[in-house]
Amino acid sequence: METGKAEIVLNEHIKSDYYKVIFNAPHIAGFVLPGQFVHVQVAGLRDRILRRPFSICDVTETGLLTIVYKIVGEGTKVLSELKVGASCDLLGPLGTPYSLPKDDEYPVIAAGGYGSAATYILAKLSKKKGILLIGAKTEDDLILIDDYKKLGFDVKVATEDGSVGIEGFVTLLLQDFFQNSKNSKMKFYGCGPNPMMIAIAKMASKYEINVELSLDHAMCCGIGACYACVVKVKDNDNDSWKFARTCREGPVFSSDSIYLG
Numbered sequence: 001m002e003t004g005k006a007e008i009v010l011n012e013h014i015k016s017d018y019y020k021v022i023f024n025a026p027h028i029a030g031f032v033l034p035g036q037f038v039h040v041q042v043a044g045l046r047d048r049i050l051r052r053p054f055s056i057c058d059v060t061e062t063g064l065l066t067i068v069y070k071i072v073g074e075g076t077k078v079l080s081e082l083k084v085g086a087s088c089d090l091l092g093p094l095g096t097p098y099s100l101p102k103d104d105e106y107p108v109i110a111a112g113g114y115g116s117a118a119t120y121i122l123a124k125l126s127k128k129k130g131i132l133l134i135g136a137k138t139e140d141d142l143i144l145i146d147d148y149k150k151l152g153f154d155v156k157v158a159t160e161d162g163s164v165g166i167e168g169f170v171t172l173l174l175q176d177f178f179q180n181s182k183n184s185k186m187k188f189y190g191c192g193p194n195p196m197m198i199a200i201a202k203m204a205s206k207y208e209i210n211v212e213l214s215l216d217h218a219m220c221c222g223i224g225a226c227y228a229c230v231v232k233v234k235d236n237d238n239d240s241w242k243f244a245r246t247c248r249e250g251p252v253f254s255s256d257s258i259y260l261g
């Protein structure tokens with residue numbers, strides 16, 4: 001884990017409320033594993049001192065680090081207004097990563113919103129190219145589809161309003177793969193809003209399948225010190241429950257360890 005200033009080399013609008021920022025961050029980019037995040041001190045956020053966590057969408061060998069973000073509040077709004085040449089302090093890479101599929105395993109990734117940014121490096125590094133099942137409220141929240149296609153991934157879409165793909169939740173698409181998983185080698189991953197992650201974990205438990213899910217939780221320190229980000233998970237040693245830090249033991253948890261309510 002490193003910290004240091006990183007200069008913005010691109011900060012552009014993708015669509016609707018989504019943006020892409022690329023930092024020159026050689027102090028972090030060379031060490032990133034799939035599903036890890038950076039904690040960003042957004043420059044110019046005067047009265048808000050906390051960093052904001054963002055999944056690392058992509059890195060290059062030359063030290064560039066990409067984040068894809070949605071404007072939801074003050075921090076992301078100010079980030080979207082930063083110009084090329086501005087710098088933010090980046091702390092990372094942080095968090096427990098996804099594990100890569102074995103060479104003969106077919107990766108099935110279920111993502112929603114900016115979740116598809118968190119799984120992009122995983123897709124890039126997977127030997128066997130698989131499928132992205134992407135779920136969204138409307139067409140506005142479908143991002144990075146072409147980027148996955150360029151990697152050789154198939155893409156299937158579910159929107160709640162039926163504007164693109166099938167009408168309904170991403171779990172509708174996932175169900176077919178869960179049903180067929182006994183006959184073929186598949187490895188399952190997910191990232192998206194927590195209600196989507198819980199729905200996937202519940203369905204996975206019915207099929208006795210394990211899915212690596214990345215959970216979203218508000219964070220303070222990002223490095224395991226403050227316990228602001230705890231979630232309830234199984235304590236297999238004691239056959240009971242315990243609290244785990246999303247920033248340290250997570251954000252990636254196995255679906256069979258998550259508390260389903």
Ligand SMILES: Cc1cc2nc3c(=O)[nH]c(=O)nc-3n(C[C@H](O)[C@H](O)[C@H](O)COP(=O)(O)OP(=O)(O)OC[C@H]3O[C@@H](n4cnc5c(N)ncnc54)[C@H](O)[C@@H]3O)c2cc1C
Nearest residue numbers: 052053054055068069070072073074075076114217218251
């Ligand atoms: C591990 C991790 C990876 C993430 N990756 C990405 C990413 O790749 N792209 C991206 O756009 N965002 C990502 N997020 C969410 C991002 O951190 C928040 O959207 C951001 O901190 C909001 O900052 P803000 O100042 O704009 O909003 P704030 O003013 O802090 O909050 C605005 C609204 O957003 C809600 N909010 C704040 N943080 C979160 C959160 N973590 N989850 C859900 N709602 C939240 C608040 O409750 C409030 O309603 C990630 C979060 C985590 C924990």
Ligand code: FES
Nearest residue numbers: 220222224226227
């Ligand atoms: S944010 Fe402080 S322990 Fe996770």
